[in-house]
Every structure is written in C-alpha cells, then in structure tokens.
Amino acid sequence: MGAENVDTAYVGAESVSQESVDERSADERSEGSEAPGSGSDEPQGEARPEARLERAVRAAEQALIEFEIAVETFRVEVENFSRLHHQKLGPMYSRLDELDAQIAEAQAARTGDPEDIRKADEARARVMPMPGVEELFHGWMDSEGLFPEAVAMLTDQPVRPPQRVRPSDEARKLYRELARKAHPDLAQDEDERMRRDEFISRVNAAYARGDEALLRELSEEWAAGPVPKEWKPSRSEELYARLEWLSERKEMLTLVAHELEESAIGAMLKLAPDDPDRLLEEIAEQLLAQVGEREAELARLAG
Template sequence: MPAEIILQQTPDAAALFDKREQLAAVRTMLAEREAELAQIRAQLKTFEGRYLRQVGVLYAELDELEARIAEREVALYDSESARRRAEETRQRAQETRDAAFGEAREAEEFDPPPSLKTLFRDVAKRIHPDFARDEEELKHFTLLMARANQAYSRGDTEMLQRLLDDHREIHASIAGEGAAAEVLRIGRQIRHAERDIAALDAERAALLSGDIAQLHLDAETAAREHRDLLTELATSLLEQVADARRRFELIDRQISAHGR
C-alpha cells in the first residue's frame, strides 16, 4: 500500500496565511469605505455648489444691504447703539460674502508652498502604484495615491505626513526573516488599515451631521413632494432683498431731507 505524504503547515506559515487573509479583508473594507466617503463628499460638494449659486449669493446680497442700511443709520441717528449695530452687520456681511464667494477665490489662489511639494514627492516615491510588488499591493497603493493627491490639492500637510510616517513604520526593519517576521509586518499593515477605517467612519459621521448634509436631506425630502427647496429659499430671499432695497432707499431719502 503506497504511503501517503501529508503536508502540514508550520505554525508560522499558518499564521502568515491567516494574516494575509485578514489583510486582504481589511483592505477591501478600507477601499469600500473610501469609495463610500468619496461619493458622499462629491454629493455634498455638488449640492453645496448649487446652494451657494442659488441661495448663498442672495444671503450675501441681503446682508450687504442690511450693513449699508445700518451704516446709513449711523449718519441719521449718530448714536453708540447705531454704530455698534453697523459694525455687527458689516462683520456679518463680510462673513456671508466669504462663505458665498470665498471657496472659488481660494481655489484660484491655491499655490502650494515648496515644503508641501517636497512632502508630496516623498510620499509619491514610496506609495506610487508603479512601485507595487503584486496585484494586492497595486490596489492598495492606488488607493493611497488617490488619498495623497486629495491631501495635496487641499494643502493637507498633516495627512501627507501621516501617509509618509505610516509607510516608514510599516516597512521599518523587523529582526529575523521568514514567515514570523512577515506576520509582524502584515500585522502593522492591518493595524494601520483599521485605524484608517475608523478615521473614515468618523469623517463620514461628521459630514452627515453637518448643516449642508441636513439641508441636502431636507431638499431630498422636498423633492419627493415635488418641491424644489433651494428655489423656495431663493424666492423668499429675493423678496427680502427687495424689501431691504426699499428700506435703504427710504433711509437715503431721510438723510437727504436732513441735509446730511
């Protein structure tokens, strides 16, 4: 009777197999979380752009008119309370204008400093997909590189530095060779991936609890009722702007009548 040869994995080899399975699973989960968060960001960004174009600019116009009215009231009444109100309304008008128009200006003015460029290059030299050793690492490096590009476009030095530090820690030398050492290296990768998943979940929760997300939710509810919430808000603001213009013209006439 022929003898059967039974191949058994060593404990280290079995542990390495399990760790690789865990790493593949956690990286898949990380990629899914990244994709989900990217979709949420894109949806809210698109909605915020529409909000700023339809509603934000009208808030800015209204607050500017209110500030001008308050400033004219100083000339008419010349009181401490009038001056204080003029300062407050002017500050609010500036804040509203910055909110409505500031983002586009910041995008136009984005000029990354040399330190950010150097940091980005250091990161790219380590995690660029071209340097991947296998298909699994190629997918992971592609994900990391996308994150690095987003951080660079935002001027997010902290995120870029974290990507660099993570890479250095994961690939720091571990005493010994073979399966046992590889298990330790993969363990580091798993811990970093799990930490990144937790960070993405926290960012998702923060985004969905923000004002824009709530307004987006309200707009979706209105849409199911065949209403356009942003158009309704804009219509209401147009009426308020028209009223503010009338009040500004009235106070202007009062000042002229008093010869001021």
Template sequence: MKKQHFLVKQMPPEEIELEKKRAELSILEDDLALKELDLTTLQVVLEDLRRRYLRIVGVKLAQLDGIEAQIAEIIARLDPKNEEVKKEADRRRTQAQESADATGSIAAEEYEAEPFKPSEDLKQLYRDLAKKVHPDLAPDEQARERRHRFMQEVNQAYSERNEDRLRSLLNEWENRPDSVSGEGTGAELIRIIRQIARVHNRIEAISQEVENLKESELYKLKMRVDETQDESRNLLVEMAAEIDGQIEAAIARLKNISQRVEKTERSRTKQRDSKR
C-alpha cells in the first residue's frame, strides 16, 4: 500500500510578516488607547482644578490685588515726585487688572462643584473609541484628518462626562465605511508598518506631554489638594480663608491711609487759604 503524502500549504514570507505586524499593531493600539485616556484624563482634571482654583481662590486674590492697587495709588498721590512709588502703583494696577481678567470669564461660566472623576464605563468607552478612531491609525492623510476632527468630538464628550454622546459617536464610527487605498499584501504591509511607526511616535509624544504636565505648578497644586483631601481637608477653601484675612488687613490699611490722605489734603487746603 502506497503512502499518502499531504502537502501543507505554506504562507508566503510577506503574509507571515503581515500577520506579525498586525499582531504588533494590535498590542500597540491597546497601549496607545490607554495612554491617550491617561493623558486626556489628566488634562481634564487639571483644567477642572484650574477653574475651581480661580473660582474659589482666584477671585479672592483679584479682590486683594484690587485693594493693594488702591493703596499704591494713594501712596503715589501722597508722594507724586517719587518715581519708585509711581512704578509700584503702576505694577499693582497692572496686576489687579490681570487678576480681574483671569477670574472674570470663570465667574460668568457655569460651574460644577464636583471635581472631574470619570466612571469606569466612561473610560472604557473612551478607550474603545481611541482604538478605533485614533488619527495615527489612519491609512492615509485624508482619513487622518477626518479621524482628527472626529477625535476632537470624542475628547469634548469625555471632558463633559457625556456617556450618551460617546456611545452615539462609537455607533456612528462603526457604521461608516473607511476607505483603504491600494490592494494586496504588499500595500497592506506598508500601511501597517507606517501605522506602527506613527503609533510609536505618538506614544513617545504622550509620555513627554504627561511629564511636562507633571512638572507644572498646576500639577503640584493638584498633588497638594489630593494630599489634604485624604486628610478630609479642602485646601482651596483653606487658601481662600487665608486670603480673606489678608483682605481684611488690606481694607484696614486702605481705610487708614485714606484717612491720612484726607487729613493731609485738609491741612494743605488750610495752608493755601491762610496764604491768601
């Protein structure tokens, strides 16, 4: 009886390489989606803290700066020939205006008292969308631009904690055709290699962005806020209370110096009248 020989069809080398690259890209997609989530969450958390700081502490500082500016201007009136005093009054006036500008827009906006804390469902939705939509996974520049615009909508919905909007965006993306130019294993392999390179570059850029954010004064404030929160304290409220004390002291100084000015001006008026 003759032995039967079975031929095992072997994949061409380019198809083997393509499968390897697909697997590599799949792992990178997960990593990229997670890192984008971490970066976006940190950005939103810091922006939320910035707004809370301006609303709770910043408005107090603006008030204090305004009072200090009034004091400096009165001192300048008392000694009009003193250039240093005039410069200090100008500096105080500029600082007061900058503080007022920084807090003015915040005061007019709607404000959520609760800090940004995304739910696990919200974060999972974001990861799913980032894996599918991320611009660095686009097959060409036209698709990349389209994905970039779509990802902006995703980020906006995430920052607003709008799960319904994220689900709607996910459904919209999954039901739209994504054009792919070029056919065959070779073209697909080139596209995936380029995607892998872009993803690597983006992951490195994200790491740098996160490092830069963690070196910022706002992040240092966040760490202090988190530490005091663990102690059942509210650092921003404590800072505002401390500034309230400074405001009271500044008001007292303003009142005192205003009285001195009035007294000085009355004295000068009497002297002028006596010389007539």
C-alpha cells in the first residue's frame, strides 16, 4: 500500500464502522418501538446506559485496526525497498564514490592547487573504511558482543565479584530481621504468599551483594505495609479511557506514517507507488550511466 493510502484507510474504516453503528442503532430503535405483545424479548430503549459508548469503542477499535494494517503495510514496503536498495545499488554508490575520489586525486595531481588537494582529501575520506566496533565503543563491546562488565551494568548485576565472602554485620542483621518479618510461611493466603515471595527474593539479592543501603530501603518498604489496592473505575469510565487510548494510538500511528512518508525511501516510493520494483531498476540504470561517465572522465584525466 502506498503512503498516500495510509490515512485514507483509517478514514474509510471509520466510515464503515460508523455505518455499522448507525445500522445497529436503527435496528435497535426499531426493535425497541415494537408494540407490546409482539413477541419480542428485547427490552424497550437502550439495554444499558453504556451500550452506545460500547458501540463507539468497537467502531473506533475496528477503524484503528484498519489504520494499523495500512501503516504496517507501508512500513514493510519502505523497509523492503530500503534493504533491496542497499543490496542492489549499494555497490554502485560505492563505485561512484571511489571514482569521484580518483578523479579528484587525478585533478589535484595535475594542478597541484591547494583547493583541488583539499577536495581530493575530502573525496577520499568519504570512501575510507568505517571504524571498527571496538573503536566506536571503546572497550564496551567487540564483534562478539557486549563485554561481561557492560552486560552486568545493563542488567543491574554486580560489575565485579563481591569483595568479601561474608557481608558486613549490619547487612546480616538487617537481612535476618527482614527474613523473620517477611517470610512467606507467615502468609495467611496465596496472594500474601506471592507478595512475600517476591519481596524476599529482593532481600536475598541485596544481601548476596552485601548492599546495606538497599536492605535499609527494603526494611522501610516492609514497615510501610502493602500497597493498597487500586481504585477500580466504573464501566463508563473504562470505556471513556479506552476511547482516549484509541485516539492517542491513532495520533501516534499518524506520526509514524508521516515519518515514513517523509523519509528518503518513502519519498522514492512516492515516485512509483504502483511498481516500486521497476523504480529500483530505473535507478540502477541511471547509476550505471553515471559510472560510465565517471570512468570516461577518469580515463581522460589519466591520458
């Protein structure tokens, strides 16, 4: 699907969904207005105050699904075009850069002009090999991946082994107090046992590292008691919140679609929305022609 169809898909889906809602509403009004004794089991009027809101949520959900499908379809096209563009045309671009560097160097060698030498240096720099992974990350990773120290930092694990076999006396005291107070065997029900299991696992991890500060924080956390249960919204509030989320999701997808459309690859796809594969072939033909021109120019300078 081309970029120009992304937002259209969402609008069309909204229209279709709204028509379905209107049809259902008309049917329900008709059913609700039946004369008594007609045999209908449907209650007159709306069954529940939230019924119309629920239909609106369903319509918005369906519209969002269609919009997400359109955006994802276009994203895949952009990604595939980018990959094929790099695979098929990347060597040609590299060849052009190399020829440009050789031409600039040949020109500088003939004239000896400082400005030509500067241009030659810049052209050559564009085709210099990229620095290695080790150079870029300065000891944090190599071609095999992250070093153990970096992995430890990113996963909140101790970077080095503990300095002592046995944690300090204060850490041992805090650990024992917490273990006695929060032990899972003291739970009166399954939910409480799960809470205590999770808490004790954190206590054990802090003690294994000898982390006195964290053990003190855990002591304060346990003393404060369990977090009170969250307030549960009404059905109407849940539906309004759902509608708001759907709206925010649609806005986010709109930004994604816009970024795809405005990207270099997206702009190229706009040139051939019906046959992007043919566009690659046309670009390849143009690049081959440019390579031929550069080679002829280099031969002229060399001759």
